[in-house]
Amino acid sequence: MMFAPVIIFFIIFKYVPMYGAIIAFKKYNFTDGILHSPWVGLDNFKLLFSTPTTIQIIRNTLALSLLSIVAGFPFPILLAVLLNEVRRMWFKKIVQTLVYLPHFFSWVIVSGIVVTIFSQQNGVVSGLWESLTGRSYPFLYREGSWLAIFVGSGIWKEAGFSAIIYLAALTSIEPSLYEASSMDGASRWKQLWHVTLPGIRTTIALMFILSMGRVMEVGFDQVYMLQNSTVSDISEVISTYIYKIGLMGAQFSLTTAIGLFESLVGLILVLGANAIARKYGNGLW
Amino acid sequence: MKPSLGERIYLIGVYMVLTVAALMCLLPLVHIVSVSTSSLQAVASGRVTLFPIDASLEAYRQLIDGTPIVRAMWNSAYITVAGILFSMTFTVLAAYPLTRSYFIGRRMYTFAIVFTMLFGGGLIPTYMTIRSLELINTYWSLWLPGLVSVFNMLVLRTSIENIPSEIDEASRIDGCGEWRYLLRIVLPLSMPVLATLALFYGVGYWNSFFNVLMFINDPAKFNMAVLVQQMIQSQTMLSQLNALGSSEQLQLSPEMVNAAAVVVMVLPMLVVYPLLQKYFVKGVMIGAVKG
Numbered sequence: 393m394m395f396a397p398v399i400i401f402f403i404i405f406k407y408v409p410m411y412g413a414i415i416a417f418k419k420y421n422f423t424d425g426i427l428h429s430p431w432v433g434l435d436n437f438k439l440l441f442s443t444p445t446t447i448q449i450i451r452n453t454l455a456l457s458l459l460s461i462v463a464g465f466p467f468p469i470l471l472a473v474l475l476n477e478v479r480r481m482w483f484k485k486i487v488q489t490l491v492y493l494p495h496f497f498s499w500v501i502v503s504g505i506v507v508t509i510f511s512q513q514n515g516v517v518s519g520l521w522e523s524l525t526g527r528s529y530p531f532l533y534r535e536g537s538w539l540a541i542f543v544g545s546g547i548w549k550e551a552g553f554s555a556i557i558y559l560a561a562l563t564s565i566e567p568s569l570y571e572a573s574s575m576d577g578a579s580r581w582k583q584l585w586h587v588t589l590p591g592i593r594t595t596i597a598l599m600f601i602l603s604m605g606r607v608m609e610v611g612f613d614q615v616y617m618l619q620n621s622t623v624s625d626i627s628e629v630i631s632t633y634i635y636k637i638g639l640m641g642a643q644f645s646l647t648t649a650i651g652l653f654e655s656l657v658g659l660i661l662v663l664g665a666n667a668i669a670r671k672y673g674n675g676l677w
Numbered sequence: 678m679k680p681s682l683g684e685r686i687y688l689i690g691v692y693m694v695l696t697v698a699a700l701m702c703l704l705p706l707v708h709i710v711s712v713s714t715s716s717l718q719a720v721a722s723g724r725v726t727l728f729p730i731d732a733s734l735e736a737y738r739q740l741i742d743g744t745p746i747v748r749a750m751w752n753s754a755y756i757t758v759a760g761i762l763f764s765m766t767f768t769v770l771a772a773y774p775l776t777r778s779y780f781i782g783r784r785m786y787t788f789a790i791v792f793t794m795l796f797g798g799g800l801i802p803t804y805m806t807i808r809s810l811e812l813i814n815t816y817w818s819l820w821l822p823g824l825v826s827v828f829n830m831l832v833l834r835t836s837i838e839n840i841p842s843e844i845d846e847a848s849r850i851d852g853c854g855e856w857r858y859l860l861r862i863v864l865p866l867s868m869p870v871l872a873t874l875a876l877f878y879g880v881g882y883w884n885s886f887f888n889v890l891m892f893i894n895d896p897a898k899f900n901m902a903v904l905v906q907q908m909i910q911s912q913t914m915l916s917q918l919n920a921l922g923s924s925e926q927l928q929l930s931p932e933m934v935n936a937a938a939v940v941v942m943v944l945p946m947l948v949v950y951p952l953l954q955k956y957f958v959k960g961v962m963i964g965a966v967k968g
């Protein structure tokens with residue numbers, strides 16, 4: 393009945409590409425096609441793990457996403473906890489509206505803003521830096537500051553929206569706990585440490601585990617738009633590499649192998665993360 | 678009860694941090710608007726911070742006359758509106774049957790669908806599939822690969838499952854058929870979720886970048902995201918070149934035109950966003966319940 397088109401969609405656009413991934417074990421060429429290209433076994437994978445460039449991009453992928461996750465993790469919690477303390481609804485509403493907003497911007501917008509602000513010639517930040525130190529500094533062209541901008545822009549974009557999940561968790565804390573603790577003379581500060589944070593402890597643990605399951609995913613858009621040739625040693629990641637070498641350079645088999653490797657590691661990480669999360673009684677499924 | 682001194686300091690701290698956070702989200706936008714509406718001299722000397730200096734709309738005139746931004750905007754709008762329709766239709770068609778207990782094999786189908794969220798063939802095989810279907814350079818290549826977001830589908834499924842079964846039974850007794858039940862009962866009851874999902878799909882299509890970059894080669898078919906990105910990219914090169922020679926005769930810097938482009942791109946988002954805000958918070962909550 394109505395489900396038939398859905399099945400067809402998933403087969404054509406999800407399962408056919410999965411089947412197409414067999415070219416990772418072949419030496420694909422255009423004339424022979426997917427089916428008739430010669431098998432090469434694990435050669436593509438051997439090449440993958442013996443080339444310094446590919447090892448570097450795998451390392452970069454892990455480093456950038458780990459850094460983003462770890463550095464970005466506390467911010468949504470902080471925002472949610474603080475918002476929860478606010479009793480003036482109009483203030484809460486305004487802050488929420490503003491901090492959720494960047495989530496809906498594309499990376500084009502964010503990178504446009506970043507380039508404008510950090511531009512060496514007439515960006516605000518560079519101007520400020522110059523008036524403080526007397527020298528101009530190419531923020532986007534030094535590895536350290538680029539990394540900071542990369543991680544910072546991710547936090548700027550997503551911290552507010554990620555706070556929603558913690559806000560939801562906070563509403564489920566028993567109000568009587570607050571009443572009881574204030575009877576006992578606990579200050580707001582003490583309540584924060586002994587009631588609020590323990591109340592969302594499982595959510596925090598769960599979110600952390602789940603985000604570790606996504607370590608292999610670094611958004612293509614963010615890296616592609618913020619990177620430049622000066623910092624490519626640390627900024628080239630799997631997805632941008634597949635795009636440049638695979639699509640632009642038509643190295644289909646090799647890059648499919650990297651993609652497959654990425655998907656497999658991702659799958660293992662997600663399953664592992666879920667297994668751990670289940671122990672907290674909070675698995676995804 | 679009057680708050681104690683420590684309590685007041687605490688609250689002042691809370692409000693201050695939140696104010697700073699909110700301003701950090703707002704001020705970059707204000708800055709971009711100012712850059713796009715100031716004069717070249719003011720921008721080049723770095724005096725523009727939050728308010729436009731020597732306000733002019735020259736950058737916007739240049740943007741509209743000198744770049745294909747208007748066409749790109751139409752393309753974006755077309756991709757977004759049609760994309761929302763296709764995606765919503767298929768998401769409903771996927772979610773509703775999976776909630777029917779008499780639908781044979783639904784556990785298997787659910788697994789097969791969720792599996793695609795966890796594991797995929799990857800970029801290159803997807804590209805090759807699209808290419809072999811000869812969808813390159815058509816907007817179908819943007820709509821079809823991401824037609825159903827599994828996550829959104831699960832959100833909708835959870836929400837349909839929460840409709841009391843008494844309603845179902847009552848309408849069956851009154852002689853209501855499958856399609857009619859879906860269209861007249863299930864969908865109206867799921868309106869808040871549907872609005873949220875439409876917003877998420879819409880934002881996704883409006884912002885879609887990578888797919889356009891991969892599948893669309895004809896510059897006339899570019900959407901705003903790709904066009905603006907290319908402008909920014911070429912500006913970074915331009916400004917490096919400009920640093921060597923002088924280009925004082927220009928009335929505008931490319932940065933200002935780009936800032937204007939960013940503002941134009943943000944604008945529709947700002948218009949739709951407040952209308953939908955009350956829905957998406959609810960929608961995210963439903964998604965948080967395990968599916």
